[in-house]
Amino acid sequence: MKRLLLALLCLSQIAAPSFAQESFRVELGRDGETIGDMRPVFLKFESRPLPAISPAEVARRYQRLFDSSDEPEVRIDALNRLTNIRDRSGQDVGFSPAEEERVYREVIDSYESILSRGSFSGRLDELLYQMAKAHALTGQADQSIERLKQLVGLYPKSELVPEARFRIAESAFSAGDYSEAESVYLTLIDSVERGALKTKAGYMLGWSQFKQGPSAWERSAKTFLSVLDDFLPTPQSIREIDRSSVDTIDDTLRVLALMSARKDGPESLMAWLDDEPERHWAYLLFDRLGDYYAIRGEFDASVQANRAFVRYSPNHPMNPLFMAQIAEVWERAGDRYRVREARANYVAMFESKYADLSGSDQQRWRQFSRGLADFYYEQGAAASADGAPEKSRQAFSTAAEYYEALANRSDTYGELLRLAGDARLQSGEYAEALSDFQKAAYEDATYQEADDAGWAAVVLLREGVDGKSQAPEFRPDLAALSLESSRFEEHFPEDSRLPGLTADLASRWYAAAGNAERALEYGEKTVVNGRASPSERYAGWLTIAKVRQQQGEYELAERSWNHVLDLLSENKINGQEAEAGASVRQQLATAIYRQGEQAAANGSVASAVDHFKRVGAALPNSEIAIRGRYDAANTLLKASELTAAITELRLFRQDFPEHPLAEEVSAKLVHAYVASDRPASAALELLDAAEEAENSWPLKLRAAALFHQAGDTANRNGVYREYLAAHTSADTADQHIQMQTMRHRLLENDTNSLKLQQDLVDRELASQWHSEDTLAWASRSSLALGARAAASFAGIALTHPLPESLDRKQRALALARQRFVDAEKLGGEAVRSESLYRRAELYRVLARDLMASSVPADLNELETMQYQMLLEEEAFPFEEKAIRLHSENHQRVTSRGYDAWIGKSLEVLAELNPGRYDRSVRWMTWTLETNDDAG
Structure with missing residues (x-):
């Protein structure tokens, strides 16, 4: 566009010449309504330099000479010199334009007179030139051209001929005779050396050709290109254009643009230009063509013109x-x-060539980049709001690319990368976003919001770890988050967000990774940070407490839990419900309880008991507090501190009667009582426990055993009787023996209990299970029963009617005899001597009682004698049986040796059979040995 040339002109410093120049300007007209009406702007002619004298002073003198002289030659000469001085100096000297027209009217006749006389002392070519000028100034154009043609024809070698030809050609151009004008311009160009006139002639030649129509435009284009070559011979000349040439150059560019636009546009320009090496000013042509199209509203064509030059x-x-x-x-x-x-x-075109751009072009590149970046960022936000995620993602991604490219070429490096990171984040390009945030935070020392950029990187990694911001190429782990956090902490140690970050990392390392050391590290960083809020310190202490608890450092854990509780009680912790305190107290109680366990394991009984009992202070009436009380008693019990253990156990049961552990207290107390040699107390505890037990007998039986151990036969026997009353028969051998033992022990305290004796004997006889003790106990009881029956038998008197009393006596004998037989059956050889003796005595007593029975009163003597003889006959078999049983008992001496019951049988035998047994005999026992010769 035109401003390209004007901008370049503004850079040039055109100094005014140190001397005046003589010149005059001829206006050639302005553009018309059509292409045919177009005119060149103007031409300016200059002559030789003047001497170093004031033009005004010289002009004043020649003006005075002109006014004072009456000689035509003098006046004309003075007028010529005035005109030359003004033209060369370029100053408004001499006559004014109105005066000059008057003066030239006055001297035209003088010119004609001098010329007709041929008596002019000066140069006639100059005279003809001045006459042409005079005719031109007075409006006599044809006469002026005629004089110029005379000048060319008469004086072809004159230095005024080139200018004369130029004015002749100009006249033809003005008259519309463009072919004639072209011919004259060509002649002029061929006849002069390089210079301003030749250049201007070339310029007008081009116009002459242009005015002849499209058929001559190829010639016109070549001519105008040559004109530009003359005006702009070197690249530097564009910056040194004389101000007087600006319009000419601009007009040349304008007409070339017009012709190319009317033909093939940029293709025509390139065709015209291709006949010579590349011209350094060619860009001006394409610029003017693009401008031409734009002014006319042909925007596509204008764009193509600009692109054409870039291709060219x-x-x-x-x-x-x-x-x-x-x-x-x-x-x-x-x-x-x-x-x-x-x-x-x-x-895009100049990104890789940015370093080669000028300062203004670089600025424009940055301006365009920032505008595009901001536009696509806004587009992404709008698409997101409209529910078009894919469109939003693409827009944000494009915005990020522009921000990133711009950042490396901008003073606001950090700010732009922060924006790029944000755009990448919203486009789902998390790895790139992280890189942008990190660069913004740590590579631009002047960026005022570097801390926020660094924090954005931390947050992005944290969301990546949480799965909120993840992509195939972006799956950070906790280690990466910690590394980034350390970097943030190193660069921004005073940032108020650090405590929250370290608190969060502490929790993550503990909960997600199970890394107690890292969790403890970050937790401690949090609680020692003076900027930490109560909520952040709460989180830090919470993690420390959990880690200490997990590592078994329960004393340190207790301290940490106390810090957590203090923060909860003194502050409103965000995100924590009212139940949080209860949970923390539970953990505190656990830490104290674990200290008790550790102390107990280490044998520190007193310390363990203290810790266990302290649990209640941390969490009163809680399950763990109750268990602590229980374990305190247990610890004392295991340490054999029985008195203290018994006290704690009884208090526990008193304080927590409904707790399930209370059910175990009884067993613990029993153990403690037994271990402290208090079996009766243990037995009573068992009886109390038995009242609540579904199956109470195991407890009662153990209590009975403890009563027995303590010598408390009353309580023991009470249990025995209750058990025997509840159990009619034994189901197992052990139970049978147990029940027989009970009966035996009861008999020890109640020897006359007929029922117990009968039960003892009957159960043993009926049972399939026996022991030496039960057999012996049953045997002895059977003997006792037999003795009791024998006494009853002996007490039955034989009275009349004898059959009746004898029948009763015989039944009693049978009962007693059976008891003795049972005793022998149960006791075997151990009681056989006694059994034989007692059975024999039954028969002897029966025989005796028969003999001693009374005789019926109604019998006479003979009958009485007969009756007595009959009694003797009845009694004799019994007596014989008695003797036989006693003899059998006596015979046991050889096999069993002598015992008291055998001795008693011998005494009876001595009485019944004195001849055989009533002798002084000393009974001895001996044991036959293998080598004894006794036979």
Whole structure:
């Protein structure tokens, strides 16, 4: 566009010459309504430099000479010199324009007169030139051209001929005779050396050709290109253009742009330019073409013109401006989408060439990048709000790319990377977001919000660990989070968010990773940080307490739990319900309880008991407190501190009668009583326990055993009687023996208990199970029963009617005899001597009682004698049986040896059979030995 040239001109410093120049300017007209009406802007001519004298002073003198002289030659000469001085110096000296027209009207006749006389002393070529000028100033254009043609024809070698030809060609151009003008311009160009006139002639030649229509535009284009070559011979010349040439150059560019636009656009320009090596000013042509299209509203064509130059000269330093102008064209067109597209193309094209761009181009690159980044960021946010996640993700990702590329080329490196990280985060590109946050935080020492960028990195990693922000390439673990946190702590040690971070890490290392050491490390960092809030210190102490508890450091755990409780009681901890205190007290109680367990394991009884009993202070009436009380008693019991143990156990049962552990207290007390040699107390405890037991007999029987051990026969026998009353028969051998033992022990205290004796004998006889003791006890009881029956038998008197009394006596004898037989059956050889003796005595007593029975009163003497003889006959068999049983008993001496019951049988035998047994005999016992010869 035109501003490209104007901008370059502003950079040049054009110094005014140190001497005045003589010049005059001829206006050639302005653009018309159509292409055919177009005119070049103007031409400016300059002559030789003047001497170093004041032009105004010289002009004043020549002006005075002109006014004072009456000689035509003098006046004309003075007028010529005045005109030359003004033209060369460029100053407004001499006559004013109105005066000059008057003066030239006055001297035209003088010119004609001098010329007709041929008597002019000066140069006639100059005279013809001045006459042409005079005709031109007085509006006599044809006469002026005629004089100039005369000058060219008469004086072809004159130095005024080139200018004369130029004015002739100009006249033809003004008259619309463009072919004639072209011909004259060509002649002029061929006849002069390089210079301003030749350049201007070339410029007008181009216009002459242009005015002849499209058929001559190829010639016109070549001519105009040559004109530009003359004006801009070197790259530096663009910056050193004389201000008087600006409009000419601009007009040349304008007409070339117009012709190319009317033909094939940029392709025409490239075709015209390709006949020569690449021109350094070619970009001005494409710029003017693009500007032409844009002014006309042909925005696509304007864009193509700018792109065409970039293709034509891909490495040209002006390419950034052309790419930027594309965005400006679309902005002028109101097409925002294409504006962004053009800016994006600009950014993409020069990203790798950024270092080679000029300062202004770099600034534009940064401006475009930031605008695009912000736009796509806003697009991402809007798409997210509209529920278009994929569109949002793409927009945020694009925004991040622009921010990242811009950051490395901006003074706001940290800020831009922070924005890039945020965009990456919202696009789901977590690994890239993390990198951006880290760079923003730790690579830009001037970034004021570096701490927030670092914190964003920490939060992103934490969400990655939690699974909230995870992708296939982004699955951080707790170690990565800790590493990033340490980095944050190192750079921002005073940040108020650190305590919360370390508290969170402590909890994570404990709960998720099970790493007690790391959890303890972060927990301690939290509680010693003076900036930690109550909630953060609460979290830190909570983790420390858990770690200490897990590691078995229960004393330290207790201290930590107390800190947690203090924080709960003194502050409102966020996120903690009212029940949190109860949970913490439970843990505190557990820590104290575990200290008790450790002390007990180490044999520190007193310390263990103290810890167990302290649990209740931490959590009154809790299950663990109750168990602590119980374990305190147990610890004393195991340590054989029985008195203290008994006291604690009884207090426990008194304080917690309904607790399940109270059911075990009785057994513990029994053990303690027994171990402390208090069996009666143990037995009473068992009886109390038996009242609550579903099956009470095992407890009662053990109590009976303890009563027996204590010598408390009354209580013991009470249990025995109750048991025997409840159990009619034994189901096992042990139970039979147990019940027989009970009966035996009861008989020891109640020897006359007929029922017990009968039960003892009957159960033993009926049972399939026996022991030596039960057999012996039953045998003795059977003997006792037999003796009791024998006494009853002996007490039955034989009276009349004898059959009746004798029948009763015989039944009594049978009962007694059976008891003795049972005793022998049960006791065997151990009681056989006694049994034989007692059975024999039954028969002897019966025989005796028969003999001693009374004789019926109604019998006479003979009958009485007969009756007595009959009694003797009846009694004799019994007496014989008695003698036989006693003899059998006597015979046992050889096999069993002598005993008291055998001795008693001998005494009876001596009485019944004195001849045989009534002798002085000393009974001895001996044991036959294998080598004894006795036979």
